[in-house]
Amino acid sequence: MIILIDAMGGDHAPLEAVRGASLAAKEFDAEVCLVGKEELILEIAKKEALDLSCIRIYNANDAISMEDPPISVRSRPESSLRVGFDLLKNGEVDAFVSAGSTGALHTGATLYVPKINNVRRSAIATVLPFKTPVLLLDSGANISLSPEYMQMLGIMGSIYMKNLFGVENARVGLLNNGSESTKGTPLQTQAYELLSNTTNINFIGNVEGNSVMNGICDVLVTDGFTGNIFLKTIEGMGKFFMSSLKPILKKKPLAALMIKKDLIKFKKQFDASEQGGAPLLGLARPVIKAHGSSDAKAIKNAVRGAIKMLESNIISKTEAELSIALEQNN
Amino acid sequence: MIILIDAMGGDHAPLEAVRGASLAAKEFDAEVCLVGKEELILEIAKKEALDLSCIRIYNANDAISMEDPPISVRSRPESSLRVGFDLLKNGEVDAFVSAGSTGALHTGATLYVPKINNVRRSAIATVLPFKTPVLLLDSGANISLSPEYMQMLGIMGSIYMKNLFGVENARVGLLNNGSESTKGTPLQTQAYELLSNTTNINFIGNVEGNSVMNGICDVLVTDGFTGNIFLKTIEGMGKFFMSSLKPILKKKPLAALMIKKDLIKFKKQFDASEQGGAPLLGLARPVIKAHGSSDAKAIKNAVRGAIKMLESNIISKTEAELSIALEQNN
Numbered sequence: 222m223i224i225l226i227d228a229m230g231g232d233h234a235p236l237e238a239v240r241g242a243s244l245a246a247k248e249f250d251a252e253v254c255l256v257g258k259e260e261l262i263l264e265i266a267k268k269e270a271l272d273l274s275c276i277r278i279y280n281a282n283d284a285i286s287m288e289d290p291p292i293s294v295r296s297r298p299e300s301s302l303r304v305g306f307d308l309l310k311n312g313e314v315d316a317f318v319s320a321g322s323t324g325a326l327h328t329g330a331t332l333y334v335p336k337i338n339n340v341r342r343s344a345i346a347t348v349l350p351f352k353t354p355v356l357l358l359d360s361g362a363n364i365s366l367s368p369e370y371m372q373m374l375g376i377m378g379s380i381y382m383k384n385l386f387g388v389e390n391a392r393v394g395l396l397n398n399g400s401e402s403t404k405g406t407p408l409q410t411q412a413y414e415l416l417s418n419t420t421n422i423n424f425i426g427n428v429e430g431n432s433v434m435n436g437i438c439d440v441l442v443t444d445g446f447t448g449n450i451f452l453k454t455i456e457g458m459g460k461f462f463m464s465s466l467k468p469i470l471k472k473k474p475l476a477a478l479m480i481k482k483d484l485i486k487f488k489k490q491f492d493a494s495e496q497g498g499a500p501l502l503g504l505a506r507p508v509i510k511a512h513g514s515s516d517a518k519a520i521k522n523a524v525r526g527a528i529k530m531l532e533s534n535i536i537s538k539t540e541a542e543l544s545i546a547l548e549q550n551n
Numbered sequence: 552m553i554i555l556i557d558a559m560g561g562d563h564a565p566l567e568a569v570r571g572a573s574l575a576a577k578e579f580d581a582e583v584c585l586v587g588k589e590e591l592i593l594e595i596a597k598k599e600a601l602d603l604s605c606i607r608i609y610n611a612n613d614a615i616s617m618e619d620p621p622i623s624v625r626s627r628p629e630s631s632l633r634v635g636f637d638l639l640k641n642g643e644v645d646a647f648v649s650a651g652s653t654g655a656l657h658t659g660a661t662l663y664v665p666k667i668n669n670v671r672r673s674a675i676a677t678v679l680p681f682k683t684p685v686l687l688l689d690s691g692a693n694i695s696l697s698p699e700y701m702q703m704l705g706i707m708g709s710i711y712m713k714n715l716f717g718v719e720n721a722r723v724g725l726l727n728n729g730s731e732s733t734k735g736t737p738l739q740t741q742a743y744e745l746l747s748n749t750t751n752i753n754f755i756g757n758v759e760g761n762s763v764m765n766g767i768c769d770v771l772v773t774d775g776f777t778g779n780i781f782l783k784t785i786e787g788m789g790k791f792f793m794s795s796l797k798p799i800l801k802k803k804p805l806a807a808l809m810i811k812k813d814l815i816k817f818k819k820q821f822d823a824s825e826q827g828g829a830p831l832l833g834l835a836r837p838v839i840k841a842h843g844s845s846d847a848k849a850i851k852n853a854v855r856g857a858i859k860m861l862e863s864n865i866i867s868k869t870e871a872e873l874s875i876a877l878e879q880n881n
């Protein structure tokens with residue numbers, strides 16, 4: 222299998238992307254490629270003494286930045302993202318990993334990557350590292366979406382958790398402002414109705430923002446706007462707590478020393494670089510969004526995520542099970 | 552000034568409400584009253600040996616629970632909430648504090664409490680205890696609202712922070728899924744446009760869920776649905792971190808002992824009972840929502856919040872400044 226990494230995407234690109242590619246090529250039994258400015262990539266390899274001999278480089282003279290409008294992926298055919306999508310579409314690579322702009326990645330996936338049957342757009346799925354892992358989707362791709370699409374997210378999320386996390390009969394919750402079925406905007410009440418009537422999933426009803434952490438559900442369905450606010454608030458609170466602990470521990474260095482190991486372990490659980498990136502579900506080829514702040518290890522772990530998706534055959538399983546589920550519910 | 556407490560609202564009512572009334576009557580130079588089942592209140596007073604001689608009790612034979620639909624406040628005239636609103640409306644009391652159902656409190660305020668000029672519905676304002684306090688509004692009252700109303704929230708929030716927290720030229724942010732002006736649903740882009748063109752406030756633009764904690768703004772404007780998700784996620788993460796620290800500290804009791812005092816202080820900063828409750832802004836009379844889990848101290852602090860609102864004359868100041876602001880911006 223061939224995994225392509227966007228060398229130009231992310232806050233620390235291209236350096237960390239190139240380093241990550243090198244790590245992934247060493248560690249995994251997969252062919253790793255890079256797409257980006259070849260000259261720059263080779264320069265980094267020389268400076269960092271990285272052996273890229275087994276890593277194929279696809280040249281792309283342009284790069285879409287975080288500030289560029291997502292639709293740039295259409296007007297800039299020489300950008301690394303666009304070249305990457307073309308390679309994926311043409312089957313020259315099997316999966317694509319990028320730490321670049323979420324909007325551009327999602328737009329490119331919508332425009333250039335085939336979808337599985339019954340699905341017209343992809344959604345970003347993010348695993349939240351709570352007591353038990355929670356799959357949040359859509360975590361930011363589609364600002365507005367239909368109740369029918371939210372029903373599909375519930376089905377696709379269940380299939381994902383079963384196949385990649387071994388969670389049978391995954392508990393699916395709907396992120397809402399209260400537990401009663403009447404809660405939320407019309408989007409939530411309609412999605413609630415559809416999800417309740419979906420026979421193939423274990424829908425447990427509405428879930429509030431403060432219950433998700435307690436392991437109440439395995440899949441959390443929401444629109445991309447709310448999902449983005451939810452995910453970033455979790456991220457911000459994680460950083461806030463760690464930075465609030467610092468001055469307390471600084472005053473008591475001995476105490477800090479005693480609990481350091483466990484604290485690092487806990488922090489690591491929340492570290493985005495430890496996750497395998499966030500897959501865009503609904504696509505017929507694996508596209509993985511790595512966190513914007515990805516370092517080499519995070520890129521490597523996102524490659525691991527892509528390999529897992531390919532090995533588990535999750536995409537064709539999703540396509541088959543989704544079509545059965547939708548048939549039974551219509 | 553006369554502050555009325557709903558004896559029947561909250562998870563620990565009536566016990567903690569009665570205890571809180573007793574604490575407030577002792578501590579503050581204000582007349583404290585209770586509304587609720589008189590027999591029950593007197594029974595508690597006897598059992599707890601509380602002297603309620605200076606606390607007037609308004610009897611109300613009915614009580615609206617968390618499970619009742621908010622509109623119950625209309626069909627149940629003998630409920631403590633409804634009797635309380637009637638007393639407030641008729642000027643028999645100056646402010647109303649309740650830890651009961653947010654929905655019923657907001658519905659009752661909409662139906663029975665006069666609004667200030669230019670405002671038709673109230674919004675819940677919650678102070679978030681970050682590095683610098685952040686006023687979140689609407690934190691849950693109005694599931695859907697107009698861009699014009701969000702503009703008013705920005706203005707009212709600025710006035711509140713100036714008068715009650717001494718923050719001049721408060722930085723107003725719009726909670727959104729990205730910092731660019733084009734981000735969000737049509738509600739956010741239209742609110743952004745209106746807020747940018749409001750001359751009397753210091754609008755700093757969109758604020759993402761992970762930046763709020765860094766003291767980037769003093770007022771955070773959002774709709775009640777997103778505000779609820781945001782607030783509950785903060786609450787849930789606070790509890791999650793504290794419960795994750797516990798096993799780490801349990802393994803190292805000496806370290807726990809060393810940092811215990813500072814940790815308690817930090818936890819206290821986040822304790823809902825330490826806050827003065829959440830005012831419903833836009834009303835012509837102070838109504839304070841105390842947290843559903845309020846204990847006696849939380850009820851007492853909510854009474855303090857009501858007193859502060861009355862003493863600072865914030866309502867008439869808001870009415871005057873809001874009308875000037877809207878005039879200048881039209």
